[in-house]
Amino acid sequence: MVNYEKKHLYMMGAIAVLILAPFYILVGPFIFQGIMFDDVSVWLLQTPMTAYGMYGISALMLALGLGFSSFFVKRAVFLTGLGLVLAGVLFVMGTFSYKSLSTEEIAWGEPFSFKTNSYSWEDVKEVILVSPPTEEEKHKMVFYFNDGKEVTFVRNNEFQAEFSNFNTAKRQYKFPFKASE
Structure with missing residues (x-):
């Protein structure tokens, strides 16, 4: 005899996803970006806020798919599959929304794309x-490239800890570094 529907x-799956979502949002980018983009030559790997937002929306889509499946059981496979996709x-x-500095290159993924x-x-x-503009915010370092593209890194404690690597690259490749006015 089966005692459940x-x-x-x-519904339990949807609730479990919502309960585990904060852990998934905070730790997920660190783990998965570290696995995919971190290697021996990378000395700074930053995660933009858009990545955390996409992880949050990802958990919400899965929870919604499972939640709607509990109301429409005949369409549950489709709704759960759609939420999962x-x-x-x-x-x-x-x-793929990341920014990294390494001894060989500067790399980043554009938000909302796979590029x-x-x-x-x-x-x-x-x-x-x-x-x-305010003291609560962090300084930013904007890298401009010869083809006109640019990328911005937040100068946080992690960046400060690796600033000697940036200075080494600046001396070796002789690009200008200045403060905005």
């Missing part, structure tokens, strides 16, 4: 340190 299993796409897009950019240190036109 399918709709209760789907949407969650998977957003998960991958969030994973990644990679430039060698020789392609750096200049780097500008941008001061924040």
Whole structure:
């Protein structure tokens, strides 16, 4: 004799996803971006806020798919599958939203796409340190490249800890570094 209904299993799944979502959002980018983009030469790997947002929406899509499946049990396989596919796409897009500095290159993934950019240190036109308008915000370092593209890194404690690597690259490749006015 079976003492449960399918709709209760789907609802429990949705609740479990929502309960585990904060852990998934905070730790997921660190783990999956570390697996995919971190290697021996990388000395800074930053995760933009858009990646955390995509991970959050990913968890929400899966929870919605499971939640709707509990109400429409006849369409549960389709709704759960749709939620899983949407969650998977957003998960991958969030994973590919990263910024890294290494001894060989500067690389980053563009938000809301699967496109990644990679430039060698020789392609750096200049780097500008941008001061924040308020004291609560962090300084930003904007890297400008010879082809007109740019990428911004937050100058947080991790960046400060690896600033000697940046100075080494600046001396070796002789690109200008200045503060904005």
